[in-house]
Amino acid sequence: MVLIVDDIQANIIALKKTLELHNIDVDTAESGEEALKKILKTDYCLIIMDVQMPGLDGFEVVKILSGNKRTKDIPVIFLSALNIEKKYIFKGYETGAVEYITKPVDSDLLILKVKTFIKLYEQQRELKATKDLLSKEIKIRKEAQDNLEIKIAERTKELVQKNEELELRNHELQQFSWVVSHDLNEPIRKIQIFIKIIKDLYLKADEKGVDYVDRTIKSAERMQTLITDLLAYSRLSSQVKPETTDLNIVLQEVLSDFDYLIERKNAVIKTTELPIVSSIPSQMRQVFQNLIGNALKFSGAVSEPKIEITSEIIAEKDFDSPVDSNGKFCRITVKDNGIGFDEIYLDRIFIIFQSLNDRQTYEGTGIGLAIAKKIIDKHNGLITAKSKPGEGASFIIILPSI
Known part of the structure; x- marks a missing residue:
């Protein structure tokens, strides 16, 4: 809205009609005092003001407006028929007007x-609104960042404390597992010794008694294996520095341990060149022992169990990653032609104490694959399996390569 200030009513009417013909909203004031009152109550985008008026003249009104923070940016055009000398024009600009027009007016x-001035005023308003909005946004973001930094610092401190507590508890748990392992193994060993003595000395002629004793011995052996596996699982929490490991050497040591079982089952083992990785050798040995041991154990009724251990360098840490000789990861596959399993149980096989098979037929504790997964996770790797019942299984491992 434009404010016209003039003490002559005829001038106001003429100028108002001219502006309204161009769809410009107009308000009027017939003195400097009236103009000030209206300006303090209403926002105007432009003021057209006569210079010479009774009471407060145009120069005085503009000077007052220039000194007020709210009104100092309102553009003012002086319109005068009497004060047309240069000194008045200069004075008009000095007081803060944006234009000084002398009559008669074109x-x-x-x-x-x-x-033009209305458009400039609107643009200034938009810029000011944008600036205010940006300032508000910056303030909000700064407060959010400050709060985030405080929360991060608090959370970091909390995590450090929790980590220290966890390390202490892990240490205590390892000590506890060692003690429990010793304390549990000792009575089991004695049970095995005394049961065998009873069998040899007193039950040779009693077939039913011998059967009961053999069952007891097997149960004791299963308990001993369970304790050993639990101890191995608990040891994985300890911090051990990795070292450069040739997996070919590790694999050959494992195959050497299985020499007797491989020969007895008439198994065929095929291997390709395995990579060198940064790992804890004893733990990688456990992984191969569990996978190859399972392949031999679950060979089923096949006359010639076949186990293939292959490796390839891949581009990414992904089971389906393409082969890439310059890749930073290796994919190791342990494949067999045994009894296999249904992949709907894939999530279960890597959970401790989970077993998909009858433990009377296939002895085991259900800990081996849980140990393998925990080891691979600790080595920043991945492990999964693919299988179908009766068609064997393939265990796939992804590890960072050197």
């Missing part, structure tokens, strides 16, 4: 200037 030029 209405087209006046309308052009009025529209």
Whole structure:
């Protein structure tokens, strides 16, 4: 809205009609005092003001507006028929006016200037609104960042404390597992010794008694294996520094341990060149022992169990990653032609104490694959399996390569 200030009613009417013809909203005031009152209550985008008026003249009104924070940016055009000398024009600009027009006025030029100043005022308002919005956004973000930094610091401190507590508890748990392992193994060993003595000395002629004793011995052996496996699982929590490991050497040591079982089952083992990785050798040995041991154990009724251990360098840490000789990961596959399993149970096989098979037929504790997964996870790797019942299984391992 434009405010016209003039003490002569006829001038106001003429100028108002000219502006309204161009769809410009207009308000009027007939004195400097009235103009100030209206300006303090209403936001105007432009003021067209006569210079010479009774009471407060135009110069005095503009000077007052210039000193007020709220009104100092409102553009003012002086319009005068009497004060047309240069000294008055200079004074008009010095007081803060944006234009000084002398009468008679070219209405087209006046309308052009009025529209220009209205547009500039609107742009300034938009810029100010944008600036205020940005300032508010910056303030909000700064507060959020400050709060986030405080929360991060608090959370970091909390995590450090929790980590220290966890390390202490892990240490205590390892000590406890060692003690429990010893304390449990000792009575089991004695049970095995005394049961065998009873069998040899007193039950040779009693077939039913011998059967009961053999069952007891097997149960004791299963308990001993369970304790050994639990101890191995608990040891995985300890911090051990990795070292450069040739997996070919590790694999050959494992196959050497299985020499007797491989020969007895008439198994065929095929291997390709395995990579060198950064690992804890004893733990990688456990992984191969569990996978190859399972392949031999679950060979089923096949006359010639076949186990293939292959490796390839791949581009990414992904089971389906393409082969890439310059890749930073290796994919190791242990494949057999045994009884296999249904993949709907894939999530279960890597959970401790989970077994998919009858433990009377296939002895085991259900810990081996859980140990393998925990070891691979600790080595920043992945492990999964693919299988179908009766068609064997393939265990796939992804590890960072050197």
